[in-house]
Amino acid sequence: MTHWQPSATVETLEIRAKLLANIRQFFAERKVLEVETPQLAQHSVTDPHLASFRTEYVGPGHAQGLSLYLQTSPEFSMKRLLCAGSGCIYQICKAYRNEESGRYHNPEFSMLEWYRVGFDHQQLMQEVADLLQVILHCKLPTYLSYQQTFIQYLGIDPLSCSLDELKDVASQQGFRDIAQQENNPDTLLQLLFSHCIEPQIGQEVPIFVFDFPATQAALARISPSDCRVAERFEVYFKGIELANGFHELADADEQQRRFQQDNQRRQQMGLPVITPDNYLLEALRSGLPDCAGVALGIDRLVMLASSNNNISNVQAFTIHSA
Amino acid sequence: MANYSTNEFKAGLKIMLDGEPCNILENELVKPGKGQAFNRVRIRKLISGKVLEKTFKSGESVESADVMDTELDYLYTDGEFWHFMNSESFEQIAADKAAVGENVKWLVENDSCTVTLWNGAPIAITPPNFVELEIVETDPGLKGDTAGTGGKPATLSTGAVVRVPLFIQTGEVVKVDTRNGEYTGRAQK
Numbered sequence: 001m002t003h004w005q006p007s008a009t010v011e012t013l014e015i016r017a018k019l020l021a022n023i024r025q026f027f028a029e030r031k032v033l034e035v036e037t038p039q040l041a042q043h044s045v046t047d048p049h050l051a052s053f054r055t056e057y058v059g060p061g062h063a064q065g066l067s068l069y070l071q072t073s074p075e076f077s078m079k080r081l082l083c084a085g086s087g088c089i090y091q092i093c094k095a096y097r098n099e100e101s102g103r104y105h106n107p108e109f110s111m112l113e114w115y116r117v118g119f120d121h122q123q124l125m126q127e128v129a130d131l132l133q134v135i136l137h138c139k140l141p142t143y144l145s146y147q148q149t150f151i152q153y154l155g156i157d158p159l160s161c162s163l164d165e166l167k168d169v170a171s172q173q174g175f176r177d178i179a180q181q182e183n184n185p186d187t188l189l190q191l192l193f194s195h196c197i198e199p200q201i202g203q204e205v206p207i208f209v210f211d212f213p214a215t216q217a218a219l220a221r222i223s224p225s226d227c228r229v230a231e232r233f234e235v236y237f238k239g240i241e242l243a244n245g246f247h248e249l250a251d252a253d254e255q256q257r258r259f260q261q262d263n264q265r266r267q268q269m270g271l272p273v274i275t276p277d278n279y280l281l282e283a284l285r286s287g288l289p290d291c292a293g294v295a296l297g298i299d300r301l302v303m304l305a306s307s308n309n310n311i312s313n314v315q316a317f318t319i320h321s322a
Numbered sequence: 323m324a325n326y327s328t329n330e331f332k333a334g335l336k337i338m339l340d341g342e343p344c345n346i347l348e349n350e351l352v353k354p355g356k357g358q359a360f361n362r363v364r365i366r367k368l369i370s371g372k373v374l375e376k377t378f379k380s381g382e383s384v385e386s387a388d389v390m391d392t393e394l395d396y397l398y399t400d401g402e403f404w405h406f407m408n409s410e411s412f413e414q415i416a417a418d419k420a421a422v423g424e425n426v427k428w429l430v431e432n433d434s435c436t437v438t439l440w441n442g443a444p445i446a447i448t449p450p451n452f453v454e455l456e457i458v459e460t461d462p463g464l465k466g467d468t469a470g471t472g473g474k475p476a477t478l479s480t481g482a483v484v485r486v487p488l489f490i491q492t493g494e495v496v497k498v499d500t501r502n503g504e505y506t507g508r509a510q511k
Binding site: 047049099100102104174175182186190193195218241244295 | 329358
């Protein structure tokens, strides 16, 4: 028997619809422009830990076919709009990530992404906190640096410890098999953060963890006051990773170097090389206004708003019945 | 031996860990938005019976375990081995004490049991959910006391001890749930 019914209740879908309406109202009041950008594009992210879906356009102009990627986030297109003078913008859209399915993941999910011209990551954290209070009616969040988080919960300084010290901590925490073989400090930090820290933080109120290691900068600026960290933050609430934000990297040459570094790592990992997005690089060369941006998982927000502990309970249909 | 990638992980998959066949009970993807994905699994070791949590880097591969469940009839024990037979092929298999374990007390001749084989050798026996066994010893219940709450212990023919109502007497055959060791009623005759 085919189970055709939705995996979310109508009641939850109503909560979801109301939440989306509230988000739109929040940005309308702040005069942030809603935009839509392509979900199918010729380029994709180079991040070695993100796998894109790939498809092919065949039609006028491309009789032989044109490879297109379903976007893992609308970041590149939105930055091109910022470079073109859009001012502050937000988008609510679907994002697609291959290889991700589980309690908190579905390969197709909804994302809220917004950019604030003239904001740095500190100011944007404040606005994310405002949004969470409006949507979830939660209390004021707490703030802790990535470095302090590790010192407080695992007694290790992630910015100055050696690889061997990291391996020792990972072994003590029960990950001996991984620790013995892993020589990438960031992988060990991510293992410890996701397994030992994330379940403990932000249980009562949301927590902002900021100043991630420069080696995990993604598309954030390196801090001018401490080159060991990047101006990047994440938000966690009740064991759920909710949002990731940057004081956005505007330097085109630095962006190009990061694309190259990612692709070198991809080659080492045996993953396909992704052609860097020249539209983005050219746009950055013409000038990205000083801005901060953040992406927030809407499905996870609905999970928190409706007290559901599985993403399938907040999406009408997940990959298992799509 | 075949390997499974972490993408194939799901409940019921049999893998090798520390040289012991294991059954995956639960598999959870742990993936930060930016960074390495992991599979956190709950695993039952099939020989020791231990349940533990284990994390793998996503994309790793793990050796599969050649484990299969078969339905076999319990025949008899010679004191050292417990003998089972496939009722269609009449093929017989002997399980040792380690494989039979605690479940020795629920083995009833001719009952069909689930025998878990690893590389063809039995490593675990699962008795039927319900078995019928004769009481060989229990205190005579006090006459008229039918409202007793706790019941009384009764020793069954296999040595198992279960709590039965006070009115149940030595020599009666009772039905027991092997999953929790509880009396469920008199056997239907």
